[in-house]
Amino acid sequence: MLARAVPLVLLAAAGVYLAFALRLPFGAAARPGAGFYPVIIAVFAVIVALAATASAFRDVPRGEADAAELDGAARRRVVISVVALAAFCLALPWVGYPAAALAFVTVVLRYLGARWTTALLTGVLSAAGSYGLFAVLLDVPLPRGPW
Amino acid sequence: MGPLDGLAYGFSIALLPSNLFACFIGVLVGTIVGVLPGIGPVGAMALLLPSTFAMHPATALIMLAGIYYGAMYGGSATSILVNVPGEAGSVVTLLDGYQMTKKGRAGAALTVSAVGSFVAGTVGVVGIMLAASWLADVAIQFGPPEYFAITLGGILLLSRLSGGSILNAFVMVALGLALGTVGMDSISALRRFTFGSVQLAQGIELVPVIMGVYGVAEVLLLAEEGIARTQIASVKLRELLPTREEWRRSAMPIARGSVVGFLTGLVPGPAAVLSTFISYTLEKRVSKTPEKFGTGMIEGVAGPEAANNGATAGAMVPLLSLGIPFSPATAILLGALVVHGLQPGPLMISQRPEVFWGFVASMYIGNLMLLILNLPLVSVFVTVLRLPQHILATLVLLLCLVGAYSLSNSFLDLWVLVIFGVFGYALRKLRVDPSPMVVALVLGPMMEKTLRQALFLTRGSVLDLVARPLSATILILAAAALFGPPLVRLVRGRRLA
Numbered sequence: 001m002l003a004r005a006v007p008l009v010l011l012a013a014a015g016v017y018l019a020f021a022l023r024l025p026f027g028a029a030a031r032p033g034a035g036f037y038p039v040i041i042a043v044f045a046v047i048v049a050l051a052a053t054a055s056a057f058r059d060v061p062r063g064e065a066d067a068a069e070l071d072g073a074a075r076r077r078v079v080i081s082v083v084a085l086a087a088f089c090l091a092l093p094w095v096g097y098p099a100a101a102l103a104f105v106t107v108v109l110r111y112l113g114a115r116w117t118t119a120l121l122t123g124v125l126s127a128a129g130s131y132g133l134f135a136v137l138l139d140v141p142l143p144r145g146p147w
Numbered sequence: 148m149g150p151l152d153g154l155a156y157g158f159s160i161a162l163l164p165s166n167l168f169a170c171f172i173g174v175l176v177g178t179i180v181g182v183l184p185g186i187g188p189v190g191a192m193a194l195l196l197p198s199t200f201a202m203h204p205a206t207a208l209i210m211l212a213g214i215y216y217g218a219m220y221g222g223s224a225t226s227i228l229v230n231v232p233g234e235a236g237s238v239v240t241l242l243d244g245y246q247m248t249k250k251g252r253a254g255a256a257l258t259v260s261a262v263g264s265f266v267a268g269t270v271g272v273v274g275i276m277l278a279a280s281w282l283a284d285v286a287i288q289f290g291p292p293e294y295f296a297i298t299l300g301g302i303l304l305l306s307r308l309s310g311g312s313i314l315n316a317f318v319m320v321a322l323g324l325a326l327g328t329v330g331m332d333s334i335s336a337l338r339r340f341t342f343g344s345v346q347l348a349q350g351i352e353l354v355p356v357i358m359g360v361y362g363v364a365e366v367l368l369l370a371e372e373g374i375a376r377t378q379i380a381s382v383k384l385r386e387l388l389p390t391r392e393e394w395r396r397s398a399m400p401i402a403r404g405s406v407v408g409f410l411t412g413l414v415p416g417p418a419a420v421l422s423t424f425i426s427y428t429l430e431k432r433v434s435k436t437p438e439k440f441g442t443g444m445i446e447g448v449a450g451p452e453a454a455n456n457g458a459t460a461g462a463m464v465p466l467l468s469l470g471i472p473f474s475p476a477t478a479i480l481l482g483a484l485v486v487h488g489l490q491p492g493p494l495m496i497s498q499r500p501e502v503f504w505g506f507v508a509s510m511y512i513g514n515l516m517l518l519i520l521n522l523p524l525v526s527v528f529v530t531v532l533r534l535p536q537h538i539l540a541t542l543v544l545l546l547c548l549v550g551a552y553s554l555s556n557s558f559l560d561l562w563v564l565v566i567f568g569v570f571g572y573a574l575r576k577l578r579v580d581p582s583p584m585v586v587a588l589v590l591g592p593m594m595e596k597t598l599r600q601a602l603f604l605t606r607g608s609v610l611d612l613v614a615r616p617l618s619a620t621i622l623i624l625a626a627a628a629l630f631g632p633p634l635v636r637l638v639r640g641r642r643l644a
Contacts, residue, residue, distance in 0.1 A: 002573055002576055002577060003577055006573055006574075006577060007318070010318060010322065013322075014321070014325075017325050017340070020339075020340055024337065024339060025335075025337070028607060029602055029607030029608075029609070030602065030603070030606045030607030031602075031603070031607075032598070032599045032602050032603075033335065034332040034334070034335045034337040034339060035339075036599065037328065037594075037595040037598060037599065038325075038328045038339060038340075041321065041324045041325050041328065041591075042325070044317075044321050044324075045318075045321035045322070045324075045325055048314065048317040048318050048320075048321050049318060049321070051314055052314050052315065052318045055314060070371065074371040074372070075371075077370045077371060078367050078370050078371055078572070081366070081367055081370045081544070082367070082565070082568075082569055085363070085544065085548070085565045085568065086565055088548055088561075089548075089558065089561045089562055089565055092552075092558065092561070093558060097549070101545055101548075101549070104544075104545060104548070105541050105542070105545055108370075108541045108544065109537060109538065109541050112370060112537040112540070112541065113537060114535075114537060114538070118538075122538055122541070122542075126541075126542055126545055130545060130546065130549050134549050134553055138197070138198060138201075138553070140197070140549075140552070140553040140556070141556055142549070142552070142553075
């Protein structure tokens with residue numbers, strides 16, 4: 001499925017890109033405008049994405065077997081990691097870096113198979129360590145949250 | 148400044164305590180990420196990029212490049228001892244390297260690979276000194292049409308060489324070029340594809356994209372495994388010495404590998420990986436016993452290990468003399484220089500000699516440090532592999548998140564990281580190389596600018612643009628490399644039919 005979904009998504013993206021590129025001022029060959037180069041790229045993108053989609057639907061994709069081979073547990077671990085990454089991005093402005101980092105490391109480790117105690121301890125140490133390194137030593141203004 | 152004066156001046160810069168320290172940290176981190184499967188040199192360079200913002204540009208370049216070539220040393224240890232390549236440039240090494248370990252010659256394989264890497268690294272630095280200053284002299288005469296031809300030719304060649312299907316490579320190129328147009332147009336200041344977002348007006352940052360497709364994607368692959376432990380063969384210090392016969396058999400492969408590697412590095416593409424395959428094939432071809440390759444032949448370790456280090460040096464030439472990165476790793480180095488307000492190119496060598504020569508001299512020092520680090524301490528580094536993979540994977544994810552945010556304190560960069568992480572994971576599952584996208588993202592804006600400038604100059608004549616001697620030569624070479632092999636196959640197929 002993945003082998004067909006990816007080119008389809010890219011084809012759709014190329015189409016949208018072309019539509020937006022055509023709305024930019026094109027100019028002329030002697031005075032190319034802001035849309036000149038994007039239109040060329042968009043046409044190229046649509047052509048190659050069409051060809052890739054056609055080839056994905058015609059051939060038996062090599063990657064298909066790999067994606068299908070993932071058992072339920074492995075797929076769950078990947079999905080949990082991605083969800084945790086997205087949750088971190090959403091939560092960071094609201095709860096601040098230390099809390100988001102602690103929750104992120106603990107949850108991901110737990111789902112990857114670590115014991116609760118190991119997960120929590122690693123979470124505390126890594127959140128504190130990375131905060132100390134980036135916020136204190138390197139002066140990165142990491143959000144601290146409401147506390 | 149001639150090469151020798153330049154080098155002497157470079158040593159006076161590279162031997163400053165802060166630069167020595169940066170070089171040491173770079174090669175140390177490089178060795179560690181090289182040993183660890185999962186996180187490669189590109190991901191590690193992207194991770195550490197924000198920490199270099201406060202440094203002098205030469206110091207930043209010295210540290211980041213140290214990671215790049217350091218990883219080539221570290222990667223071989225994992226290939227030889229565990230039969231798992233630490234990074235892509237060491238895949239070939241495991242064919243004969245692990246067989247040598249099975250025969251009890253792991254120590255010899257490690258020593259030959261470290262010495263081979265050292266020799267190639269040193270040969271490569273001499274190559275940079277001579278080639279980069281020569282190319283920079285030539286490149287001063289380049290105008291927008293030539294730069295346009297180089298970027299276009301580079302992208303075309305890269306698509307050919309990145310391995311896998313050329314169609315997939317073209318899709319990646321198109322995506323990278325399109326991403327490069329997001330943000331403010333550099334000529335008319337018009338906002339393009341920003342959908343009203345102020346943050347997108349700055350364009351899509353390269354580093355979160357790289358961290359996503361090389362860091363997060365790799366970790367997601369590791370996450371599939373859950374908890375896994377690695378069995379490691381141990382090596383004792385006295386077993387490290389190769390026999391006289393092994394030295395004799397390694398000498399020529401190292402010499403050939405160094406040259407092949409450096410030359411491959413000059414060409415766009417995943418030079419470090421490609422050079423190892425070329426070197427291995429070459430060694431097999433010149434060998435009197437090619438059938439024994441794959442059973443623990445030291446030539447199969449010596450050649451490719453020298454080649455991947457030579458290639459990392461060669462890849463610096465187009466970056467330093469033309470300001471054009473042809474690989475994701477050199478794209479990060481370019482990014483680091485640009486952050487410091489430096490534009491690598493033909494003028495950098497004369498205008499900022501301390502950066503160029505300091506960097507070149509630091510590569511000599513770095514290679515020496517790596518030889519010392521890797522021979523007696525190889526067992527210490529390999530114990531890094533005993534670190535539980537799931538803890539390591541989670542910590543790398545956290546570092547990617549905080550690293551991406553700290554680039555410009557932007558939440559958008561975090562989302563770019565996550566989206567490209569998932570996309571990179573999907574590409575890995577489909578066995579599609581993301582490098583053409585990354586390089587196209589870097590070269591795209593350069594290509595657009597030079598194309599528009601060139602069209603202004605030639606009053607819109609595409610013929611004038613491509614017919615200048617140099618740009619025509621470059622484009623013809625790229626077209627030959629791109630369409631030559633399929634045409635030859637087609638003609639041969641017709642003849643056979």
